[in-house]
Amino acid sequence: MLQSMTPSGFSNLYKHLQIEIEKEYYSDLPVVEGNFANLGQVFTNVIKNAIEAMDKGHGKITLVTEYKKETDSVVIECRDTGKGIADNQMKNIFQPFFTTKPVGKGTGLGLYVSHEIVRRAGGTISAKSEEGKGSVFSIELPCKRGETRKIP
Ligand SMILES: Nc1ncnc2c1ncn2[C@@H]1O[C@H](COP(=O)(O)OP(=O)(O)O)[C@@H](O)[C@H]1O
Ligand SMILES: [Mg+2]
Numbered sequence: 001m002l003q004s005m006t007p008s009g010f011s012n013l014y015k016h017l018q019i020e021i022e023k024e025y026y027s028d029l030p031v032v033e034g035n036f037a038n039l040g041q042v043f044t045n046v047i048k049n050a051i052e053a054m055d056k057g058h059g060k061i062t063l064v065t066e067y068k069k070e071t072d073s074v075v076i077e078c079r080d081t082g083k084g085i086a087d088n089q090m091k092n093i094f095q096p097f098f099t100t101k102p103v104g105k106g107t108g109l110g111l112y113v114s115h116e117i118v119r120r121a122g123g124t125i126s127a128k129s130e131e132g133k134g135s136v137f138s139i140e141l142p143c144k145r146g147e148t149r150k151i152p
Contacts, residue, residue: 017057024064032074032141034121042117045110046078046137053082076139085129
């Protein structure tokens with residue numbers, strides 16, 4: 001899914017920016033729980049935030065996917081070299097309507113909705129950040145149960 005979303009899905013909106021997108025995708029990822037369209041919205045939100053965190057549109061986004069054998073889950077990470085998140089704001093970022101963006105730009109709903117979608121799929125979403133250096137958003141989703149499938 002990430003493959004089809006980036007950078008093509010964002011290039012029209014952001015082609016004037018100088019953002020490098022690096023992809024480190026695990027080959028042959030198993031199918032995860034959750035609805036395709038909803039999960040697409042989660043990745044869109046998180047990648048959009050990463051782009052918006054870049055000072056003057058310069059920076060790098062690294063998208064990583066991994067399979068975790070111990071938990072039979074898939075981890076998707078979006079790392080950016082943006083401005084980061086202040087320690088005292090970290091606890092609020094998943095709250096509805098929390099935004100640090102100017103009126104008209106941010107709704108503060110992106111991460112709240114993403115958190116809900118991931119939670120309903122039985123997964124987790126978390127953030128780590130160092131102010132001035134960047135942020136990492138990790139989404140962990142359980143692999144689909146009750147289906148015969150190849151375990152990587
Ligand atoms: N990658 C990121 N880098 C820095 N800050 C972020 C990042 N992602 C989210 N944030 C912070 O979390 C807030 C909430 O994000 P979100 O729910 O998507 O709302 P919005 O993007 O409309 O502000 C943002 O306003 C921003 O302060
Ligand atoms: Mg957002």
